[in-house]
Amino acid sequence: MAAPKRLTQHDIAKLAGVSQATVSLVLNGAPTALARIPQETRERVQQVIRTTGYVADPIARRMAKGLNRILGVFTYEPAFPSAQADFFTPFLLGIEEEAQIQNYDLLLLTGAGVGQDRKIFADGNRLRIADGCLVLGREFDRTELTRLVSGDYPFVAIGRREDAGGPVPYVGGDYANGTRALVEKAGALGHSRLAYIGPPGPAESTADRWSGFDRALGNGLELVLHIETVGCAADEILDALLGSGATVAFFVELADAVRVEAAARARGLSIPGDFSAVVLGSHIRAERSHMQFTAFDIPREEMGRQATAMLVRRIESGDAGGQILLTCEPVEGETLGPAKKRT
Amino acid sequence: MAAPKRLTQHDIAKLAGVSQATVSLVLNGAPTALARIPQETRERVQQVIRTTGYVADPIARRMAKGLNRILGVFTYEPAFPSAQADFFTPFLLGIEEEAQIQNYDLLLLTGAGVGQDRKIFADGNRLRIADGCLVLGREFDRTELTRLVSGDYPFVAIGRREDAGGPVPYVGGDYANGTRALVEKAGALGHSRLAYIGPPGPAESTADRWSGFDRALGNGLELVLHIETVGCAADEILDALLGSGATVAFFVELADAVRVEAAARARGLSIPGDFSAVVLGSHIRAERSHMQFTAFDIPREEMGRQATAMLVRRIESGDAGGQILLTCEPVEGETLGPAKKRT
DNA sequence: ATTAACTGCTAATACGCATTAGCAGTTAAT
């Protein structure tokens, strides 16, 4: 009923018959300071705190001390809505787990930008309420990244990032080697004519896949078809594929692979009987498709965990932050078979 | 390279040749105050702000003003880890969406409690950094709820809650009527002997299902079996079910229904051929089961949205907050058929 | 000619906490 005005240390102090400073010391004074406050007084204060349920205002705390055990999470797209939810959830899972261990809370920055155009440095941005932040998204704004790098605000990116006026601290997946391993596996199965369905950039994630692929060529492996645009009509891709004489197709996008597989099935072709398909990356919810695609695993949760740990290190020890690429293990799947001999 | 010491309004003031107060006024003074600052001065200050990229420290802002456009989200279980992720995600989806619209950020309180025993009022809790909070979880701590209700801190629960020393503001799903509608539907299909698999309480969510069920009895509808424990062996449930002569079983837990269906199939029984099954609530990811169960929809996203909107109203207008139950529409499914005539 | 109203600003203060310097009283050491 009564609206008990928010308690302050002054109130506690009055009730315990001490000064506000003493309350503060009891709450979080260094051992050296605490040593000078006798058990008796300490207990009296604690008692009052307990019965009143007083909790220090974290804002004021931060104001005075500069830190508040909050990690910001900035996403260049809204984190939960439908399509994105599947993409971000695993990262958040890892982030939350590690944050909990380190005893940090998470601030999801949702309001930072309007609609499509999210900006870290938007006017009125509340990022700084957090002690540091994690940045995730498929594609970053380079200007902002540069500003972050040159600034003194601790952050860690999830996903590899090119230098932006300096090295960017990140924890990413090693897509290049993940891709390379799959290409080599295809080679071992007798494939020599390869197709690549997906752009070679500009985002780091796509660029890495392409570079891993490109480096694996040679040694009898040849790129016979490269469709750089994503989302082409499945039949077009299929026609090109068949026309090129490729025996295996590498897809950057799962969706493309799914559609091409369906189109192939519609024509009476089978995978991996007639040609093989490989997807460069794992996807959360295997969109209801008939096949479990051969791919590589993206350790999203672990990325979230390690990025969080790195960020905490930056915040607490002034660490510079490093660059970590986590191994992406191959996922067997059932769409990569021996190369079909061509007539 | 250089670590540019964080700018303050004092710095801006010095650069623009005015006082700190003027800077503050230019930034966010009321029109009445602004009117007294000539265009020329305003522009000079704005210019400095623009070139320096100054952004007001949100912490200090909150310190002075008392609000910071942050909504806390407290979950009685960690929000993301595996099992929970599916449960909380749809709520968060709605919450984030609405928060974005209202231009609030979200503070996920992850570190509030250790392990199982999460507490809102845990020592060191940082809840108050937010202007208000949303509370979610299957089961609440009544003591804490009472304290929240009696306090002046704005909050809104997601899911119906019994009074706790006063009415609890919430946005929930109308499970009682959702359940009732399904029972009536079964009645219309000729069922008269019903089984209920699930506890009648104590959590509101389960109590509501039970009360809706209970109220729908009579009129020739009879409860012939009630198994109050969840997670019983499927075969035991099935035996009891068949022995009771029930023609339709209502499950509180999808998992129970899935297991019983499997057990029935193993014995050569079919649903809804031999008996019908109804699940009281929708579940995020239909655990890979053969059947699409007849159930009712829980509008989780909408609950998140409306709860967020209500919370913002409480914060901004000192609104008392209401109690909203959203309709849970029936989900057709394929497990509720006509009652089988008993010999 | 006096007052009133307006203009263009600034000084001062509050917000709640952490932290430092130091006061007054008591013992212990020399």
Add this chain to the structure above:
DNA sequence: ATTAACTGCTAATGCGTATTAGCAGTTAAT
């Protein structure tokens, strides 16, 4: 008997902002 060290605290200050009261100068009104 003087100094030193220790005990148990408190006063004072700063963090960066928002806000209110009000100052000094100018113009307008009576």
